[in-house]
Amino acid sequence: MARSRHDPVPADPNAYGRDPYGDPYADPYAGDQLAGGRIDQGGFGDGPPVRRRRRRRWPAILLAVLLVPLLLLVAGYFYLDSRLKRETVLTDYAGRVADTPGTNWLVVGSDSRAGLSKADQRRLKTGFTAGRRTDSMMLLHYGSGGTSLISLPRDSYVPIPGHGSNKLNAAFAFGGPKLLVQTVEKSTGVHIDHYAEIGFGGFVGVVDAIGGVDICVKERINDPKAGLKLQPGCQTLNGGEALGYVRTRAFARADLERVEHQRQFFGALMKKSTSPGVMLNPFRAIPLALNATENFLVDDGDHLYDLVRMMWAMKGVSGGDGVTTTVPIGGGGSAAGVGSYISWDKARAATLFEALKQDQKIPPSVITK
Numbered sequence: 391m392a393r394s395r396h397d398p399v400p401a402d403p404n405a406y407g408r409d410p411y412g413d414p415y416a417d418p419y420a421g422d423q424l425a426g427g428r429i430d431q432g433g434f435g436d437g438p439p440v441r442r443r444r445r446r447r448w449p450a451i452l453l454a455v456l457l458v459p460l461l462l463l464v465a466g467y468f469y470l471d472s473r474l475k476r477e478t479v480l481t482d483y484a485g486r487v488a489d490t491p492g493t494n495w496l497v498v499g500s501d502s503r504a505g506l507s508k509a510d511q512r513r514l515k516t517g518f519t520a521g522r523r524t525d526s527m528m529l530l531h532y533g534s535g536g537t538s539l540i541s542l543p544r545d546s547y548v549p550i551p552g553h554g555s556n557k558l559n560a561a562f563a564f565g566g567p568k569l570l571v572q573t574v575e576k577s578t579g580v581h582i583d584h585y586a587e588i589g590f591g592g593f594v595g596v597v598d599a600i601g602g603v604d605i606c607v608k609e610r611i612n613d614p615k616a617g618l619k620l621q622p623g624c625q626t627l628n629g630g631e632a633l634g635y636v637r638t639r640a641f642a643r644a645d646l647e648r649v650e651h652q653r654q655f656f657g658a659l660m661k662k663s664t665s666p667g668v669m670l671n672p673f674r675a676i677p678l679a680l681n682a683t684e685n686f687l688v689d690d691g692d693h694l695y696d697l698v699r700m701m702w703a704m705k706g707v708s709g710g711d712g713v714t715t716t717v718p719i720g721g722g723g724s725a726a727g728v729g730s731y732i733s734w735d736k737a738r739a740a741t742l743f744e745a746l747k748q749d750q751k752i753p754p755s756v757i758t759k
């Protein structure tokens with residue numbers, strides 16, 4: 391039956407989404423709040439609104455936080471390792487000393503002026519000689535028998551393969567670091583595993599990069615030839631002063647006292663370089679790393695981790711955990727074409743080097759200043 395347009399239409403209880411007899415001020419969208427504000431349009435087979443899960447990003451962020459510094463460290467290591475100067479130094483030869491227990495470094499300070507301007511050379515009193523010659527030589531040993539740092543005075547009178555007997559530093563002049571290593575191995579019976587050399591310019595740069603080195607000076611030093619003037623007492627030496635300190639021979643014992651200063655300085659340098667004040671300070675650590683890797687010359691088989699291990703071993707010696715000494719001296723003399731030289735005490739020197747060869751503690755009876 392047709393409905394007249396005048397007939398009343400029953401009210402739709404769902405009109406406008408609310409009961410006409412309910413609260414006229416109710417929120418018409420109250421039922422949609424749990425759906426994130428979406429309006430449920432309804433439909434066949436519709437169930438409850440589906441909540442979308444947010445993707446968890448923190449694992450990826452954490453991974454990135456861990457990986458980025460690691461990648462930077464790895465890249466930084468290989469970059470610094472590539473900056474090391476390398477030369478073929480440790481080579482086999484007929485009759486070479488066999489490998490011995492422990493690890494042995496030949497650490498050499500040369501008088502190379504590379505990297506120094508003419509003004510720097512005048513200021514530091516280094517002279518203007520070209521090339522490079524050995525200014526200090528030390529044998530560093532570490533292993534189960536402990537750590538030891540032994541000075542080999544440059545005026546030591548020793549046999550040099552192919553050149554007769556001469557001062558130890560003459561081996562470097564005749565055949566560079568390769569012949570020097572061979573001479574040291576033949577004279578000591580100790581197999582050299584690693585080689586490190588640094589010149590005047592690199593020396594000054596490394597010291598200044600860490601803000602100087604703390605040295606306790608025993609007596610007043612005034613040496614115009616080395617550009618050095620120091621008062622007794624503990625003090626911080628800058629690069630130029632430190633260079634003068636390890637070069638000066640203005641003492642009654644000349645070269646023998648100088649090698650003491652060299653061991654003292656290198657121990658202090660390694661102690662300062664590995665201190666938290668340097669290692670944790672990027673304004674010290676980065677210049678140190680750049681200066682050291684640019685100025686150290688090593689064998690072509692050596693790497694940055696070898697150099698770091700050497701630094702820690704030297705730090706241990708300076709901290710009293712090892713032995714610092716000079717090869718026992720027996721006397722002196724002079725020869726034509728050689729000049730004045732010093733000779734080793736053969737018996738005591740043999741005892742010292744035998745202990746190194748066997749990776750045993752050095753007997754106190756052969757430890758000298």
